[in-house]
Amino acid sequence: MAQKRQARKQSASEKKARLQQALREGQRIVIDLDFADKMTPTEIKSLCQQLLYCYSANTRAQNPAQLIFTSLQGAMSEQLRKQASGLDNWVVTTHAEPYLTAFQDKLPDLVYLTADSPHELTSLDPSKAYIIGGIVDRNRHKNICYNKAVGQGISTARLPIQDYLQMSSSPVITVNQVFTILVNFLDHKDWGTAFETTIPQRKQIDASNNGKSDQKIEVHIDDTEKESEHIEKKRKLESSSDACT
Ligand SMILES: C[S@@+](CC[C@H](N)C(=O)[O-])C[C@H]1O[C@@H](n2cnc3c(N)ncnc32)[C@H](O)[C@@H]1O
Numbered sequence: 001m002a003q004k005r006q007a008r009k010q011s012a013s014e015k016k017a018r019l020q021q022a023l024r025e026g027q028r029i030v031i032d033l034d035f036a037d038k039m040t041p042t043e044i045k046s047l048c049q050q051l052l053y054c055y056s057a058n059t060r061a062q063n064p065a066q067l068i069f070t071s072l073q074g075a076m077s078e079q080l081r082k083q084a085s086g087l088d089n090w091v092v093t094t095h096a097e098p099y100l101t102a103f104q105d106k107l108p109d110l111v112y113l114t115a116d117s118p119h120e121l122t123s124l125d126p127s128k129a130y131i132i133g134g135i136v137d138r139n140r141h142k143n144i145c146y147n148k149a150v151g152q153g154i155s156t157a158r159l160p161i162q163d164y165l166q167m168s169s170s171p172v173i174t175v176n177q178v179f180t181i182l183v184n185f186l187d188h189k190d191w192g193t194a195f196e197t198t199i200p201q202r203k204q205i206d207a208s209n210n211g212k213s214d215q216k217i218e219v220h221i222d223d224t225e226k227e228s229e230h231i232e233k234k235r236k237l238e239s240s241s242d243a244c245t
Contacts, residue, residue, distance in 0.1 A: 015059050015060075016091070018061075018062070018063075018064050019058065019059060019064050019091035020091060022058075022063075022064040022065060022066050022067075022091075023066055023091055023092075023093065024066075025066075026063070026064055026065050026066035027063075027065045027066060027124055027126055027130075027182070027186055028065070028066045028068060028109075028128070028129035028130070029065040029066065029067055029068065029129070029130050029132065029179060029182055029183075030068045030069075030070055030099055030103075030110075030129050030130065030131045030132070031051065031054065031067070031068070031069050031070070031131075031132050031134045031175065031179070032070055032071060032098070032099055032112075032131050032132065032133050032134050032145075033047075033069055033070060033071045033072050033076045033134040034070070034071035034098050034134070035133065035134060035135040035137075035144075036074060036075045036076045038135060038137060038141055038144070039135065039136060039137060041079075043135075043136040043137065044075060044076065044079050044136075045079060045083070046136045047076075047134055047135065047136045047175065048076075048079050048080045048082075048083040048084070049083065050136070050174055050175045050176040051069075051080060051084070051134070051175070051176075052083060052084055053176035053179075053180070054067065054175065054176050054179040054180070055067065055084075055090055055092065057176065057179060057180040057183050058179075058183055061183045061184075061186065061187055062187050063183075063186040063187050064183065064186075065179075065182065065183055065186060066093065067091075067092045067093070067179075068092065068093045068094075068095070068102075068129070069092060069093070069094045069095065069134075070095045070097065070098055070099040070102050071095070071096070071097065071098045071099075071134075072094045072095065072096055073096040076134075077096075099131060100152060103129065106129070107153075107154065109127060109128050109129050110128070110129055110131060110154045110155065111125075111128050111129070111130050111131065111154070111155045111156065111157050112131045112133070112145055112146075112148070112149035112154050112155070112156045112157075113130055113131060113132055113133075113145075113156070113157055113158070113159065113178060114133065114143075114145040114146040114149065114156050114157075114158060115158050115159075115171065115172045115173075116143050116145075116146035116156075116158070117146060117156035117157050117158040118156075119155070119156060119157045119158065120157065120158055120159075120160045120163075121157040121158065121159055121160055122160065124182065124185060124186065130157075130182065131149075131154075132175055132178050132179060133145035133148075133175070134175055135175075136174070136175070139172050159173075159178065159181060159191075160191055161173075161195060163191070164191050164192045164195045164196075165195050165196070165199065173199070177198055177199060180198045181194045181195060181198045181199075182194075184197055184198055
């Protein structure tokens with residue numbers, strides 16, 4: 001029992017050290033939280049749950065990313081604080097202002113990830129900061145992130161999903177799936193492994209059956225309530241012996 005506790009403590013302090021190192025020199029991944037006015041309260045809640053998954057995936061990674069939240073203010077900030085009681089202890093960088101202000105001297109570093117981009121991501125460039133659109137909309141707002149980035153003169157890229165998975169188009173996946181794929185890529189340096197370990201087989205099949213070649217589909221994991229509960233329970237258990245979460 002004491003040995004187990006000691007092992008848990010050791011693993012928690014290793015995780016914390018990795019996250020703190022990532023905060024200084026890890027791959028920058030920005031989550032753009034500037035879409036509260038485009039979502040219903042339920043969608044905001046769902047997005048906040050996805051941010052919890054992102055943080056949880058980052059704490060588990062061997063090579064965590066430097067996780068950055070921008071536009072964390074107003075309704076988004078309030079809801080996230082309700083769902084993530086330990087937010088103030090999270091090893092993340094937060095900005096109340098939008099990424100254009102937070103990165104004003106480094107705009108050429110920014111790459112907005114969007115399924116609508118004509119450019120396919122081949123690898124992750126350590127000098128870039130990759131932006132994920134923090135929105136849950138069941139793809140009601142088509143091209144919203146692509147149009148935003150193009151309007152601001154920011155580079156865009158899409159994940160190379162259809163090269164590695166059985167999908168007929170570049171599907172729109174959830175924020176936490178995109179984040180987890182990127183973190184898995186940082187760990188394995190291989191897209192195939194990153195996709196396969198993130199997107200469940202059933203979802204791959206559903207997506208390939210339903211997707212038409214010229215249509216973007218959104219693959220949701222919001223309905224996996226049991227999975228959410230399990231992850232949240234595990235996270236709470238870990239955080240009881242882990243000062244970094
Ligand atoms: C649920 S999606 C947003 C859907 C939104 N209607 C749109 O058109 O952008 C959330 C975010 O995940 C990222 N994303 C989703 N699928 C992607 C893909 N296939 N390639 C790159 N980024 C993707 C994008 O950053 C996107 O803003």
